[in-house]
Amino acid sequence: MGRSWADESPAARSVFDEADRVLDAELSTLCWEGPVEDLQRTENTQPAILTTSVAILRAVRDRLPPPVVVAGHSLGEYTALVAAGVLEFSDAVRLVRERGRLMQEAVPEGEGAMAAIVGLDAGTVEDLAREASSSGVCTAANYNAPMQTVIAGEREAVERAVEIAQERGARRAVLLPVSAPFHSPLMAPARAGLEPLLANTDFGAPSVPVVTNVGAAPVTEGAACREALGRQVDGPVRWVESVQRMSDEFGVDTFAEIGPGSVLSGLIRRIVPGAKVVRLSEPAGLETFAGRGDS
Numbered sequence: 255m256g257r258s259w260a261d262e263s264p265a266a267r268s269v270f271d272e273a274d275r276v277l278d279a280e281l282s283t284l285c286w287e288g289p290v291e292d293l294q295r296t297e298n299t300q301p302a303i304l305t306t307s308v309a310i311l312r313a314v315r316d317r318l319p320p321p322v323v324v325a326g327h328s329l330g331e332y333t334a335l336v337a338a339g340v341l342e343f344s345d346a347v348r349l350v351r352e353r354g355r356l357m358q359e360a361v362p363e364g365e366g367a368m369a370a371i372v373g374l375d376a377g378t379v380e381d382l383a384r385e386a387s388s389s390g391v392c393t394a395a396n397y398n399a400p401m402q403t404v405i406a407g408e409r410e411a412v413e414r415a416v417e418i419a420q421e422r423g424a425r426r427a428v429l430l431p432v433s434a435p436f437h438s439p440l441m442a443p444a445r446a447g448l449e450p451l452l453a454n455t456d457f458g459a460p461s462v463p464v465v466t467n468v469g470a471a472p473v474t475e476g477a478a479c480r481e482a483l484g485r486q487v488d489g490p491v492r493w494v495e496s497v498q499r500m501s502d503e504f505g506v507d508t509f510a511e512i513g514p515g516s517v518l519s520g521l522i523r524r525i526v527p528g529a530k531v532v533r534l535s536e537p538a539g540l541e542t543f544a545g546r547g548d549s
Contacts (some may be wrong), residue, residue, distance in 0.1 A: 255514050256306035257286040262537055263313035273305040276344045277351060296433055300354035301347050302332055306512035307333040308343050314540055323472060323504045325465040325496050327518055328437065329487065340459040340479050345455050352451055354445035356494050357434050366435030366544040367412040368395060372402045373425025382422065386415035395437035396491045399524040406438035411490065420506060441488035449484045470495035497525040
């Protein structure tokens with residue numbers, strides 16, 4: 255993860271080197287060589303994804319037009335804040351390591367669950383989550399696309415919600431291979447643990463507006479960015495509204511997805527039909543950006 259960028263770009267390599275120093279760990283080796291089971295531990299996954307994303311950002315920023323607005327999905331909001339100059343990378347990578355640890359510890363493994371519901375609108379998913387709540391906590395956690403919503407909560411309740419979704423004609427309703435019920439009320443202990451760390455971290459004023467997950471609205475003050483990071487731990491990711499806001503309010507018609515993978519590109523196309531999206535998970539994606547084409 256990120257090795258091709260580090261090999262090609264000294265700027266990207268320096269980000270991995272900085273992460274290793276800040277965390278006093280060989281995060282770069284873990285990203286590039288594994289083992290996978292260690293990389294998949296939440297306290298490692300989160301700093302690894304952030305580091306790779308910022309490495310890509312540093313490698314490409316001089317070759318891209320400046321953004322008019324930024325946003326990030328869940329953990330990606332930290333990358334967005336680094337891109338907007340709100341957070342120093344060193345502070346961000348420290349925070350996300352603790353964020354991952356706190357989220358993992360908030361709920362004993364196996365007691366929580368998340369599930370993706372595809373083919374039903376968000377209102378229907380909210381209704382079935384409420385119905386399933388008779389078996390425990392169950393709530394909408396990620397509003398990913400108009401017909402794709404992720405739910406989270408206590409395992410029994412989430413499993414019941416999956417059954418209800420299937421009964422109501424969902425095209426797909428499946429449990430996700432995650433270690434905790436992220437962005438649900440069960441993450442309240444993680445939020446309580448993270449907020450003092452956020453309070454002791456410097457947040458600058460954004461160089462461009464940041465559309466936050468929890469508010470789905472642009473913010474232009476560092477204090478508002480800090481507050482949003484706390485609230486998103488146990489609050490839903492309102493990605494559909496966030497992308498629509500960027501399109502409608504800022505006139506964005508071209509999006510660059512910066513980071514490993516390409517999930518957001520597909521979601522954006524569903525939210526804003528006709529939008530042009532460039533994936534910059536690998537260096538080859540940069541070649542298509544000048545033409546604003548899909549890659």
